[in-house]
Amino acid sequence: MTKDTTEIEIHLLLEALYRKYGYDFRQYSEAHIRRRLMNRLALCGLQTISEMQSRVLHDREFAAVLLQDLSITVTEMFRDAEFYRAIRQSVVPILKTYSFVKIWHAGCSTGQEAYSMAILLQEEGLYERTTMYATDFNQRALDQAREGIYANEQMKEYTANYQRSGGREAFSDYYTSNYNMAIMEASLKKNIVWAHHNLVTDSVFAEVHMIMCRNVLIYFNSDLQSKVQHLFRDSLTHGGILCLGSKESLRFSGLAEEYIELDKVQKIFKKKYPGGE
Numbered sequence: 001m002t003k004d005t006t007e008i009e010i011h012l013l014l015e016a017l018y019r020k021y022g023y024d025f026r027q028y029s030e031a032h033i034r035r036r037l038m039n040r041l042a043l044c045g046l047q048t049i050s051e052m053q054s055r056v057l058h059d060r061e062f063a064a065v066l067l068q069d070l071s072i073t074v075t076e077m078f079r080d081a082e083f084y085r086a087i088r089q090s091v092v093p094i095l096k097t098y099s100f101v102k103i104w105h106a107g108c109s110t111g112q113e114a115y116s117m118a119i120l121l122q123e124e125g126l127y128e129r130t131t132m133y134a135t136d137f138n139q140r141a142l143d144q145a146r147e148g149i150y151a152n153e154q155m156k157e158y159t160a161n162y163q164r165s166g167g168r169e170a171f172s173d174y175y176t177s178n179y180n181m182a183i184m185e186a187s188l189k190k191n192i193v194w195a196h197h198n199l200v201t202d203s204v205f206a207e208v209h210m211i212m213c214r215n216v217l218i219y220f221n222s223d224l225q226s227k228v229q230h231l232f233r234d235s236l237t238h239g240g241i242l243c244l245g246s247k248e249s250l251r252f253s254g255l256a257e258e259y260i261e262l263d264k265v266q267k268i269f270k271k272k273y274p275g276g277e
């Protein structure tokens, strides 16, 4: 089978990025990578991906730009409000049976997902006994997540999401407005540990009762999705909860039998105990 020239160039560029900087995009979805690289090609005025490869190898700052391009950090608070409603209904009663709770947000981006969960857990009386590990491989996104400062203009949309998700308070209680910025309340941050973790190249992060990895696997090819799903299976306690994004599944992992589907639409799964439910 012959490959088109661009496909060969992309392959070589990803190899260069990996060998020189350790960031491994070789098993990301081809369509996603090609779209992002072509976009950058048009922006930087180079003619071919091979020219970009040379630049990546000799210009660390250009490599950093490419890293941002390939890591899509789009996120929002209470993204998919129905998902958070389902968490309140089906998952919170399970978490309430534990004396302490560990939750891993894998691919947390700029932190909105973790703050949403911190708010929900506070309202459910669970936050004090919870440790949240929020990880990403994008250091710039993690730095913003740790700060917890967002543009005020986003708060209108986040408030609407929060209300639709079953939120019980005034959303404005959870942040302080300062000029055009919204600063998340310190009480939401105190049990969140922000950390660098690469799902492709790093191993099990911690043993946890719940993993949220939403809208991340969608950028991986099926082999990589399967590899990461095995990492999640090995990180979860028996009875632990796995939450995926609306377009993601356990399909390529061969692990579906090891989980019970708690909510088919919202992609919430519970890892079975040995030999049964």
Ligand SMILES: C[S@@+](CC[C@H](N)C(=O)[O-])C[C@H]1O[C@@H](n2cnc3c(N)ncnc32)[C@H](O)[C@@H]1O
Pocket (backbone or CB within 6 Å): 071, 072, 073, 074, 075, 076, 079, 106, 107, 108, 109, 110, 113, 135, 136, 137, 138, 141, 197, 198, 199, 200, 201, 213, 214, 215, 216, 245
């Ligand atoms: C679209 S955002 C999803 C954020 C959030 N989970 C949500 O659903 O709103 C995808 C995140 O996955 C992160 N990501 C992509 N590949 C990763 C990897 N190999 N290891 C860790 N994080 C990764 C990106 O940096 C980005 O922050």
